Amino acid sequence: MTGSDAPRLAAHGITVRFGGLTALDNVDVNVWPGKVTGLIGPNGAGKSTLFAVLSGLQRPARGRVLLSGRDVTRANAEMRARLGLARTFQHPELFNDLTVGDHFRLARRARFSKRRVWTDMITGRGIRESDPDEEKFVIELLALVGLPGQGDRPVQGLPLGISRLVELGRALAAAPNVLLLDEPTSGLDGVETGLMAVTLERVVAEQGVGLLIVEHDVDLVLSISARVTVLDFGARIAEGTPDAIRRDPAVRAAYLGGKILEDNA
C-alpha cells in the first residue's frame, strides 16, 4: 500500500488526438484515497475523453496512467477494473435484460469470484437457491444507494435519475479503490442530488475510495471536493483547492466572465 498522501490514481501528460483535433493536451490529474477530486470545464473541454483514458477505453497518444502506483497505461479496461477502478457513464449504460440486483451481483462476482463464470456451468448454481451472503450484500447496497427493496426491478424503462443510482451501485458493488463518476447528478432532481451527495460522502469517508467526479453542477463539485482540476479546450487551466479555484482568473474567464463562480464566492 502506498502512503495516504500518494495519489491512488495519477495521470501525467495525457495527450489525445482525434485526427487533427487535440482533445487533450498534456493534462495531469491526481485522485487521492478518501478524498473527492472534482473535474470541471465547459462543454467540449475534454472531460469525458480524460475519463475514457483513465478507465482504459481510450489509449492516449502520450502520457502515463498510474493506478495504486502501477503503470497501467497499456492495460485495457478489463485489467484496470480488476485492479479496483470503477466508473459510471454520462449516458447511463445499463444492462437492459437484467434486474437492478443482477447488476450488483454481476459486478461483485466479476471482482471477487471471477471463477464463477466457469464453475457455475458445472455446479448448477444458476438453478439452485441464491447465495445468502450475496443477497445480504445486494440488500445493503440497494439501501446505500437509495433504492431499498428494488432489487428485482427490471432496469429497462427506468427514469434517468434512478438509472444513475443503479450505475453508482454497480460501480460500488466491485468495492473500488478509485471511482470515476461522469456527471452523476445531471437529470436528477434536487432531492435525488442531495441523496447522491450524501451517498458519495459516505462512501469516500467509510471506504476510503478515491473519487473523481465530473460535474456540471459546479456548486456541488466545489462543496464536496478536496481538490479541483479545471479543463478548457483540452488543456488544464487550473488545479487547486475549491477556494483557490473560485478566485482563479483563468477559470472565471473560461466560465463566461466567472458569473457562476462569483455568485458563490
Add this chain to the structure above:
Amino acid sequence: MLGYVIAGLVLGAIYAAAAAGLVVTYVSAGVINFAFGSMAFVIARFYYWLVVTLGWSTLPAAILALLLVSPVLGIGLWFLVFRQLQLQPQLVRIVVTVGLGVALPPVAFLMFGVEATPQAVGLVREPSPVLHLLGTVLNLNQLIVLVLVAALLIAGTVLLRFTTAGLRIRALVDSQALSSLSGTDPARVSAAVWAGSAVLAGLVGILVAPTNGLDVGPMTSLMASAFAAVVAARLTSLPVAVLVSLGMGVASGLVQFALPANSPLAAAVLPSIPFVIMLIFLLVYVAQGGRSRDRLLGGALDKAIAPVTTLLHAGAGRKYRRSSRRRRTCTGVAVVVLAVVLPPTLNEYWLGLAAQGLAYGVVFLAFTLVTGEGGMIWLCVATFAGGGAVIVAQLTTVLGAPLLLSVLVAAVSMGVVGMLIALMTLRLGDLFVSLATLSFGLLVETLVFSLPTISNYNAGVAVPRPEFAVSDLGFSYLCIAVLVIVGLFVVNLRRSTAGLALSAMRSSETATRTLGISVIHIKIIVSGLAAFIAGLGGVLLAMYSTTAAPESYLTFSGLIWIAVLVTVGVRSVGAAVLAGLLFAVMPGVFNTYLPPALGQLPPFLFGLGAIGLAANPNGVLATHARQISHGIERLLRRTRGGHERLFTDDDAAPADEVHSIPAGR
C-alpha cells in the same frame, strides 16, 4: 486460356451484380439482405414460367420480369418488411431477412408449381449465337452478362456519386430523420434502392439458372459467394466489392484452366474460392483488431426518437422473483410428467413425428444457447447437426466403433469447430458472424457432405439406435432425457454468472468491460457448447431416421429451422422444444388433413413468423404468452386486493423516457 479468363469474368460479373445488390441496400438501409438469393430464385422462376410454360420469347419475358416485376417485388418487400428494420437491432434485421428468404420460395412454388425445372433459359435461348473476339469464343449470353453488368455498375456509380438522388441516398445513411427534415422523402429514396437491388437479384437469378440450376439452393450458394466480396468490401465499398467479385470469377476461370475438367480436385477447389477469400479478409480484419464497421445506421436524432427494443428479451428481468421461480419449476415438472405419460398414447405415425420433433428440439437448443444467450446468429446450425450425424455414421457403420463413444467424439469435434468459428468471427460483430457461418455451412455442404463415402449417393450411411431405444417409444424417451439434461444446462447457464455477463454484453459492451469482464472467452465457450449440442441433436435426428443423409442437413433447411425457432421464441427452453415439435408435426398435419398443394405452407408460415419479428422483436408467440400471463396475473392481483402491485413492469416509466436528454447537458 483467354477463353477461361473471359468465362471467369462472366462469372465474376454475376458475382459483382449480386455483391452490388447486397452492398447498396446495406449502405442505404443498414440491412444485409439474406433473402437476396430467394428473391433471385422467385424472379428467375417467374421468368422460367413465362418462357417455358407460357412459351413467351425471351426479350419480352426479360423485360416483364426484370423491369416490371422485380422493381414491384423490391418496393413491395421494402414496404412490407425492410422499411420496418431501419432502427431495429442488428440481430432482428438478420433474422427478419432470413425469414423472408425462407418465406419467398414457397410463394413461388405455390404460384408456379413444385415440379422440377430443368433446362432453365438464360437471356438468350440456347444454342446462342457465338461471337469470335480476340481469338476466343464468346457466346451471346456471356456477352450480354458482361455488357449488362458493366452498364448497371457504371450507371449505379454515377447515380450514387454525382447526382442529387445519390446525395440523398448517402444522406439517408447518416440520418433518416435529419434528411427527412431537410426535405428529402426518405421513403421514396429507400423504395428506389430496394427496387434496384431487386432488379439485380432478378438479373442474377436468370443468369445463373441455366448453369447452376433453377432452385433455391444454388441461388443461396451464389449469394453466399457474393458475401465474400461484400465482406472484402467491409460491407460498404461498392468498387471493392465489384473488383473482388471479378477477381473471384477470374480465379475460378484460371482454376478451371489449370485443373483437368470434372476432376474431383477442381470440384473441390472451385466452390472453396469465395470462402477462402472471405476467410482471408476476416483474418486480416481480426489481425487489424477492433470491430469492423458493423454499425447501426442512423444519427442521434434517429436514436432519440426510436422505440426502445431489445431482441427477444423483455420480461427476462423477472427471473429472480421467488414466486415466478417456483411457478417455473412447477411448469417444468408438469411438462416432464406429461412428456413421460403422453408418448404411449400416440399411434405409430404421430409418435414417430413427435420423436423427431424432440430431436429437433435438441438441435434448436443449440440456437437458444448461441443466439438467445450468446447473441450470435449462426446460420450453420444445420451443418453442425449434419456433421455430428455424419461422424457417427462413419465411426459406427464404416469403422465399427462403439455407438456411445462415436456420439461423444462427434459432439466434441463439432464443439471444437464451433469454437474455431467463434474465434474467427467474434471480434467483427454480429453481421460478420452470420455472413461467415452461412458461407461455412454451404462450403461444408458442397465439399464434405457431397463426398461419396458420406452421401452414399444421397441415400446416406446407416446410424444405429442404441439398443435400449430401438423402438420409437424408447427412442422418444431417449430424446426426452437428452432434452431435459440439455435444457437444464441451458437454464442454468442463463441464470449463472456467465449468463449475466452475456446479457450485460448484449446491452453494453463498454460497461461490461469496465466491470472487468471480457466476454470474448465466454462467447467462445458458449459457441463450443452450442455446436456440441447441435451435433448431439443431429445424431438424434440421424438415429430417428436410422441414416445420416446429408440431404436432411442442408444449410437452407437450417434457415427454416431458425425461422421456426424465432417465431416461437429464442430465449426459452420450452420454446425450443415447442418449435421442434411444431417443425416436425405441422407438415404431418398438413399432409394428413389438407390437400397436397398446401404442402408448401408450413415453411411459408415459419418464414412469415420470423418476418413478424420486425414488428414484434420478442417473438410472436412469446409476446402473446406474455400478454396472457400478464392478464392472468392482473386477474389474480385484483382478487387479492392489489397489494402486490409494487414494482412490476407496469410501473416502469414509458419507454421513451429512457432516451430523453435532460436539459443543460
